[in-house]
Amino acid sequence: MSIFVNAETTVVIQGISPTSQGLYHGLRNRAYGTKVVAGTNPKRGGETIEGIPVFASVAEAVKATGATASFISVPPPAAPAAILEAAEAGVPFIVCITEGIPAHDEARVYNRLRREFPGTRLLGPNCPGIISAGQCNIGITSGDIALPGGPVGLVSRSGTVFYQAMYELTQKGIGQTTGVGIGGDPVPGTSFIDVLQAFEADPETKAILMIGEIGGSAEEEAAAFIKEHVSKPVVAYIAGVTAPPGRKMGHAGAIVSGSKGTAKAKMEALAAAGVLVAQNPTEAGEKMAEVVRHLG
Amino acid sequence: MDLFEYQGKQYFARFGIPTSPGAVADSVEEAVAKAEELGYPVVVKAQVKVGGRGKAGGVKLAANAEEARQHAQAILGMDIKGHVVHRLWIERASDIAKEYYASFTLDRSAKLHLCMVSAKGGVDIEEVAATDPGAIARRHVDPVDGFPLEAAREVVAAAGLDEAAREPAAALLVQLWDCYDQGDCDLAEINPLILTTDGRVHALDAKVSLDDNAAFRHPEWAEFAGTETEDPREKLAKEKGLQYVGLDGEVGIIANGAGLAMSTCDVVEQVGGKPANFLDIGGGANAAQMANALEVINADPKVRAIFINIFGGITRGEEVANGIVEALGRVEIASPIVVRLDGTNAEEGRRILAQVPPDRLESRPTMIEAARRAAELARQRA
CATH class of the missing domain: 3.40.50.261 (Succinyl-CoA synthetase domains)
Known part of the structure; x- marks a missing residue:
């Protein structure tokens, strides 16, 4: 099994054109086996691009194809409206990889979804997407680094460390149920806790690998959740162990503020919740190998 | 992008937030000339993007040209926590009756904005938060609803601001929200927000941090970009x-x-x-x-x-x-x-x-x- 997406998931690519990022990655996702059933572009309704039927709006695409997920990679000024368009069209799962959306727009979209579309889950923005190994890949993850069959569920705030961690597992012959990149922006649509909850409920996920990074308090909140609600073993790595305090390190999210937010505070909170904490992605893979051995 | 105090005040002014009259000076001569224009007493303030200026001696009151000169001389070139002072803000001194605190920022845990107001301003607010958390009134703001005057009135009352300050402070708080929201700030903070002896409320400091991701819709930010001192x-x-x-x-x-x-x-x-x-x-x-x-x-x-x-x-x-x-x-x-x-x-x-x-x-x-x-x-x- 997997969480959020599976072999039955059907995807609409929002903002498709022959030169768009959406098409490039959508075709890679399709090559992986993802059911890409539609694209949208207000100027290209009725066209077919690379065998993908294009509709003028998400509502039309959903009506014609019954798409259950959408993939958004349009530029920041257009992304918030694209997310809301998908939600209004009734798409239950939206993946937005767009980097650079203003924080105020993210907060507005998040709260509109929460209030008006409680049945919609947004993953991202500024995330690598989601991959249920062997079944469905929505986003920009290179599918060949995932190994189907479980038993590990992977969740990460950082995109590239997500790939790194997945690859560490795959190289050790450890499969994944689903890998979820939640993104490092200030207001992510899906949080660590949402994913941990789903992994806890998924019978095929036997252990969880969590990748955090400095800044904010999402990892501390995840630690509190794990302590109370997660029975499965969790291994974690926090990127930025050696980062000097008080410096911005790229992501809007990665701002060290006060004692909460430092790698040390996060690692301590996680360790106190019974999580096995690694110093780097390779060690995280090694610790997970140990955990998987003991699963029997 | 963090703004200097003077830039923050210029940004505040776009949204109607009252501040003290003042001017920028890059040299001792300029500082004295600006002080003369403003009229004494003035406050000579170091422009650095770091807290604790006052304690470091970077904020001084001058009653006349001689004092303005002395302070400008001492503060220009001063090193405050690794930040060298290249610019001064000369501001007309205010008759302060009370010092408060007000801010808007994002509460990432709640995924809502957070308004904080305190009657204990003018001091290290993190210290207040640690030692006397009840002294800070907090109110979450859902961006879908915005921050109407009624909400502002409730939060200034909850913070226990003096009766005379409440109505003008509430009005200012709505302007500060507009600045934070429409102005795409990560942080808009005033410490101290003052009540003057003649019953006016205005911003005596400005800590503004802009969201770089929103630069595409703020061409006016270009004027701030060039002044960042960097490695x-x-x-x-x-x-x-x-x-x-x-x-x-x-x-x-x-x-x-x-x-x-x-x-x-x-x-x-x-x-x-x-x-x-x-x-x-x-x-x-x-x-x-x-x-x-x-x-x-x-x-x-x-x-x-x-x-x-x-x-x-x-x-x-x-x-x-x-x-x-x-x-x-x-x-x-x-x-x-x-x-x-x-x-x-x-x-x-x-x-x-x-x-x-x-x-x-x-x-x-x-x-x-x-x-x-x-x-x-x-x-x-x-």
């Missing part, structure tokens, strides 16, 4: 659109994605190396960007070895490899390069890199091995 390496990187933070070591680091770049610094340090920098070439980096990144690293004389760590997702391996080859052809890269390339189109990228002579570039199959090799090369070449 010359950081300045060069910024011009080339790269996320760069200068550190003190010898291993130059280039990675894609902030997380992997931080993780690369972690691993280099753990294998006994010292990172010279954090550099994120970003998602979807192409050949030109990689070439730019190498040039930035190359400009740092402390660098002895370069570690390029790429895990392609949106970034494509062959683009990265072409960028490295292009940079090697374009400029003389002084240090040997160790590359680790995985992910999207990695094999194609590795094939391209195999053509580069091994004394200039070596590939390693894993992040740890590449980090070890880069640290080793840096030590050998120290």
Whole structure:
């Protein structure tokens, strides 16, 4: 099994054109086996691009194809409206990889979804997407680094460390149920806790690998959740162990503020919740190998 | 982007938030001239993007030209927590009856904005939060609802502001919300917010941090950009659109994605190396960007070895490899390069890199091995 997406998931690519990022990655996702059933572009309704039927709006695409997920990679000024368009069209799962959306727009979209579309889950923005190994890949993850069959569920705030961690597992012959990149922006649509909850409920996920990074308090909140609600073993790595305090390190999210937010505070909170904490992605893979051995 | 106090006050003024009359001065002479124009007493304030100016002696009251001169002389060039003062803000002194605190920022845990108001202003608010949390009134703001005057009235009452200050403070708080919301601030903070002896409320300080992601809809921000004082390496990187933070070591680091770049610094340090920098070439980096990144690293004389760590997702391996080859052809890269390339189109990228002579570039199959090799090369070449 997997969480959020599976072999039955059907995807609409929002903002498709022959030169768009959406098409490039959508075709890679399709090559992986993802059911890409539609694209949208207000100027290209009725066209077919690379065998993908294009509709003028998400509502039309959903009506014609019954798409259950959408993939958004349009530029920041257009992304918030694209997310809301998908939600209004009734798409239950939206993946937005767009980097650079203003924080105020993210907060507005998040709260509109929460209030008006409680049945919609947004993953991202500024995330690598989601991959249920062997079944469905929505986003920009290179599918060949995932190994189907479980038993590990992977969740990460950082995109590239997500790939790194997945690859560490795959190289050790450890499969994944689903890998979820939640993104490092200030207001992510899906949080660590949402994913941990789903992994806890998924019978095929036997252990969880969590990748955090400095800044904010999402990892501390995840630690509190794990302590109370997660029975499965969790291994974690926090990127930025050696980062000097008080410096911005790229992501809007990665701002060290006060004692909460430092790698040390996060690692301590996680360790106190019974999580096995690694110093780097390779060690995280090694610790997970140990955990998987003991699963029997 | 953090603003200086004077820029923050200029930004406040766009939204009607009252501040004291004042002027910028870059020299002692200018400071005195501006003080004369404003009329005494004035406050001479160091313009640095760091807290604790007052305690460091960077804020002084001057009753006449002689004092204005003395203070300007003392404060210009002063080092406040590593920030050298190049500019002063000369402001008409206010008759302060009370000092309060007001701010808006994002509460990432609640995924809502947070308004904080306190009657205990003018001091370190983090100290107040730690020792007397009840003294800060907090109210979450859902961006869908906004922040109407009624909400502002409730929060100033909850904070226990003096009766005379409440109505003007509530009105100012709504303006501060507009500044924070429409002005795309990560933080809009006033400490102290003052009640004057003649019953007016205005901002005596301004701490404004702008969300760089919103720059595309704020052409007016261009005037703030040029005044940022930065590490010359950081300045060069910024011009080339790269996320760069200068550190003190010898291993130059280039990675894609902030997380992997931080993780690369972690691993280099753990294998006994010292990172010279954090550099994120970003998602979807192409050949030109990689070439730019190498040039930035190359400009740092402390660098002895370069570690390029790429895990392609949106970034494509062959683009990265072409960028490295292009940079090697374009400029003389002084240090040997160790590359680790995985992910999207990695094999194609590795094939391209195999053509580069091994004394200039070596590939390693894993992040740890590449980090070890880069640290080793840096030590050998120290």
